[in-house]
Amino acid sequence: MKEKIERYMPKLMVLPTFIILLIISLVPLIYVLGISMTDSTISKPFTDFIWFENYKQAFKDEVLGTSLKNTLLFAFVVTAIETFLGFLLAYIMRFEKKLGQFFRTLVLLPLFTPPVAIAMIWRLIYDPNQGMLNYYLQKWGISTAPIAFLGQTELALPSIMLADIWQWTPFCFLLCMSALQALPKEPFEAAGVDGASGSYIFRRLTLPMVAPNVLVIFLFRFLISMKVFDLVYMLTFGGPGNSTQVASFYIYRVAFKQFQTGYGGALSILMLILVSVLAMVLTQGRELIMKRTE
Amino acid sequence: MKKLSIVITLLILVSLVLSACGPKATPEPEGPVSFEGQTLRFLTIQPHNVAAINLAAWFEQDTGAKVELIVVPYDNVVEKAVLDVSSGANQIDVIEYWYPGLGTMVENKVLDNLDQWYIDNAAMIKADDFYPEYFDVFTKIGDSRYGIPYDGDLHVLWYYKPLLEKYGFEPPKTWDEYLNICKTITEGEAGAAYGCAIMGAKSPLILIGSFMNRFGGYGGSFFDAEGKPVINSPENVKALEDMVEQAKYALPTPSATAFDEALGGWFTAKVAMVEFWTDLGSMTDDPASSKIVGQWGVVALPKSSGDKGRVVAPINAGFGIGVSAGSQNKALAYKFLEYVTRPEIAARYNSVIGGIDPVRKSTLNDPAFVTFIGQEVVDAIEAAHANAVAWPTSSIWFKLQEPLTDNLSLALTGDKTPQQALDDTQVAWEEILK
Numbered sequence: 001m002k003e004k005i006e007r008y009m010p011k012l013m014v015l016p017t018f019i020i021l022l023i024i025s026l027v028p029l030i031y032v033l034g035i036s037m038t039d040s041t042i043s044k045p046f047t048d049f050i051w052f053e054n055y056k057q058a059f060k061d062e063v064l065g066t067s068l069k070n071t072l073l074f075a076f077v078v079t080a081i082e083t084f085l086g087f088l089l090a091y092i093m094r095f096e097k098k099l100g101q102f103f104r105t106l107v108l109l110p111l112f113t114p115p116v117a118i119a120m121i122w123r124l125i126y127d128p129n130q131g132m133l134n135y136y137l138q139k140w141g142i143s144t145a146p147i148a149f150l151g152q153t154e155l156a157l158p159s160i161m162l163a164d165i166w167q168w169t170p171f172c173f174l175l176c177m178s179a180l181q182a183l184p185k186e187p188f189e190a191a192g193v194d195g196a197s198g199s200y201i202f203r204r205l206t207l208p209m210v211a212p213n214v215l216v217i218f219l220f221r222f223l224i225s226m227k228v229f230d231l232v233y234m235l236t237f238g239g240p241g242n243s244t245q246v247a248s249f250y251i252y253r254v255a256f257k258q259f260q261t262g263y264g265g266a267l268s269i270l271m272l273i274l275v276s277v278l279a280m281v282l283t284q285g286r287e288l289i290m291k292r293t294e
Numbered sequence: 295m296k297k298l299s300i301v302i303t304l305l306i307l308v309s310l311v312l313s314a315c316g317p318k319a320t321p322e323p324e325g326p327v328s329f330e331g332q333t334l335r336f337l338t339i340q341p342h343n344v345a346a347i348n349l350a351a352w353f354e355q356d357t358g359a360k361v362e363l364i365v366v367p368y369d370n371v372v373e374k375a376v377l378d379v380s381s382g383a384n385q386i387d388v389i390e391y392w393y394p395g396l397g398t399m400v401e402n403k404v405l406d407n408l409d410q411w412y413i414d415n416a417a418m419i420k421a422d423d424f425y426p427e428y429f430d431v432f433t434k435i436g437d438s439r440y441g442i443p444y445d446g447d448l449h450v451l452w453y454y455k456p457l458l459e460k461y462g463f464e465p466p467k468t469w470d471e472y473l474n475i476c477k478t479i480t481e482g483e484a485g486a487a488y489g490c491a492i493m494g495a496k497s498p499l500i501l502i503g504s505f506m507n508r509f510g511g512y513g514g515s516f517f518d519a520e521g522k523p524v525i526n527s528p529e530n531v532k533a534l535e536d537m538v539e540q541a542k543y544a545l546p547t548p549s550a551t552a553f554d555e556a557l558g559g560w561f562t563a564k565v566a567m568v569e570f571w572t573d574l575g576s577m578t579d580d581p582a583s584s585k586i587v588g589q590w591g592v593v594a595l596p597k598s599s600g601d602k603g604r605v606v607a608p609i610n611a612g613f614g615i616g617v618s619a620g621s622q623n624k625a626l627a628y629k630f631l632e633y634v635t636r637p638e639i640a641a642r643y644n645s646v647i648g649g650i651d652p653v654r655k656s657t658l659n660d661p662a663f664v665t666f667i668g669q670e671v672v673d674a675i676e677a678a679h680a681n682a683v684a685w686p687t688s689s690i691w692f693k694l695q696e697p698l699t700d701n702l703s704l705a706l707t708g709d710k711t712p713q714q715a716l717d718d719t720q721v722a723w724e725e726i727l728k
Contacts, residue, residue, distance in 0.1 A: 042380045043402035063700065128546040129559060145485055151550030153707045239496025240549035241704040256373050258693045259398065 036265035045261065054266035064267065066242045067250040070157060074246060075225035078164045083218045086172025094180045111170040119234030122163040126150050150236050153243040160231050160244055172217055179213035215286040222282065226275050247271050330358035334626045337375060338390045339368040345648025353633055359626055369497050372398060379404045384620030387627040390444060393432045393612045397689035405440040405616040412439055419635055423654045427682035432614040441616030442635050443653035447571050448607040448678045449507055455589050457487060457566035465593045469511060472596045473540050479566045480543040491556045491565040492541050494548030496703045498695040503610030505702055507569050507595050509533035510683050513602030523723040526716035529602060534705055534712035541706055549706050561585060569595060571611060572651045575671045580647060592674045607678035609685065697722035
């Protein structure tokens with residue numbers, strides 16, 4: 001009996017946490033899955049069970065297609081640039097002590113600023129008539145007329161990307177810095193004694209050793225970027241046209257502007273599947289790279 | 295003795311039971327209800343924040359009740375109210391709602407039915423005093439009323455006199471004249487100022503409002519007499535084509551110009567003409583925010599040059615006030631509703647800067663209001679009332695306005711031709727209405 005208790009006790013101790021986690025993660029998911037198969041509106045949940053009609057509609061939805069294309073483009077571009085810049089900054093600052101402390105504080109400021117404030121700052125910067133960016137572009141003769149960064153189809157998404165890069169590069173910098181500082185010193189000292197050049201050490205030691213961590217950072221950032229909402233909401237509201245319409249914003253419009261919660265639920269489930277598949281692909285990619293570097 | 299006491303006890307018990315089962319006694323007539331120490335939660339929009347702050351202060355002074363303001367962006371108010379009631383949060387007592395959302399709110403059971411309240415308070419309400427252009431459309435769905443008119447929001451054309459005079463122009467009477475003035479000033483000023491500002495940011499209230507200003511003047515409409523969508527009618531297409539053409543010369547750039555950007559251009563003398571609500575004059579004469587105090591004029595919106603041309607004043611924006619079905623303090627909510635409805639209070643909150651435009655005839659004739667807003671604006675408002683055109687208020691409208699907004703925005707950026715944009719909208723509308 002005592003043996004049995006000892007054997008099952010750890011499982012019993014974990015059980016409450018397991019149940020809580022199950023409730024927190026599974027119940028909302030089941031709720032959304034259920035509602036996605038109905039013709040629900042916000043005040044009439046779970047009315048008219050329609051099986052997969054909402055999903056069929058989603059595959060014919062042109063705006064959803066545009067939203068997904070914008071979301072993927074946004075996520076890949078900003079994540080790549082942020083990870084690259086974050087790593088670059090961290091690599092440059094890795095041995096810096098006094099200046100590094102000051103720089104770290106400075107570079108982290110955007111990360112601690114509320115997203116709404118960041119959007120307001122960039123809205124003011126981009127303003128065609130009173131914005132700082134247009135002022136200097138015209139003063140330095142780069143442009144002769146004001147540029148509507150948020151009002152032109154081809155410029156709106158890159159402008160939001162720039163704001164996002166400003167906001168999130170510090171996050172990548174911080175994690176890359178931790179990864180670099182955690183590297184063992186011995187291989188680098190040995191390489192130094194052997195007379196290896198800086199670029200050789202970087203290519204043959206630093207990069208392979210830090211790559212798995214950087215890929216995890218890339219994965220995290222990518223998954224967060226797929227959910228971009230606040231900057232779009234504050235800067236362009238998905239416009240002009242549908243040029244900055246991203247998936248999360250489109251789902252919000254469907255569910256909370258048109259109050260079609262059933263269809264909104266179906267879009268959320270599709271988005272969840274897409275993000276999960278991408279996360280699996282990226283994780284597999286990371287493991288492949290790790291095997292190669294070993 | 296013992297038996298007697300048992301009998302008396304039994305009688306008392308029986309009488310108590312019977313009295314409990316019997317009809318309730320008529321309550322004592324209530325004295326004046328005190329709201330001291332109670333808190334009312336009022337959902338309002340950011341552009342009306344100052345008016346709401348004033349209203350809250352006066353209400354607290356007069357009743358002792360505090361008013362907690364829940365301030366949201368102007369295009370989020372209906373969604374906030376629907377979510378509050380649908381989710382069961384019930385954090386709001388009184389709702390200031392955008393009137394095209396009335397059908398949606400009624401469908402979602404967000405507002406109390408006020409039919410009985412209107413009957414009980416007819417003398418105080420003075421329904422005849424409300425402008426008929428607002429009264430039904432802001433409050434009525436089917437045969438029932440769910441709110442009172444609060445902010446009458448017609449569009450008129452504002453112009454900056456020095457810029458028009460510099461180029462020898464009179465305010466335009468047609469959209470062709472408008473385009474000519476806008477183009478001439480923009481080209482003449484070479485970036486220092488612009489002939490016009492067109493609000494074309496991708497928000498239904500903003501973008502559809504600007505479109506409606508034009509198609510109304512061309513004789514266009516959303517639906518025909520039978521209620522079928524005619525959004526791609528020749529009049530509407532022509533109006534959108536002209537809007538796209540005008541946008542080329544407008545304050546950069548219409549696709550990113552909403553309420554704030556248009557005001558920024560206007561207050562800094564960068565814009566010669568702007569279509570805006572009737573409270574712009576009082577805001578412009580506030581030297582704290584404006585560089586063009588006293589240098590403006592106001593006229594009706596232009597009309598088209600053709601036979602079907604007519605002067606219109608679309609009610610873009612416009613707000614009513616209703617009691618939330620989820621209110622936890624109905625007595626206080628109805629007290630507030632009554633307070634806001636009173637004509638003398640309406641005149642008071644219309645006579646301070648706060649973004650509220652009159653919905654009552656008595657307000658427009660109130661000497662304090664006339665002094666505050668100026669006779670020129672009063673005349674413009676009176677003229678506009680005769681040409682007021684309302685947005686649809688049915689519960690389907692919130693679904694219909696989304697594809698229209700998308701397509702108007704695509705036309706404005708040149709991604710679709712006006713014809714294509716409105717054809718696509720027509721298809722989307724027919725699909726929604728199926």
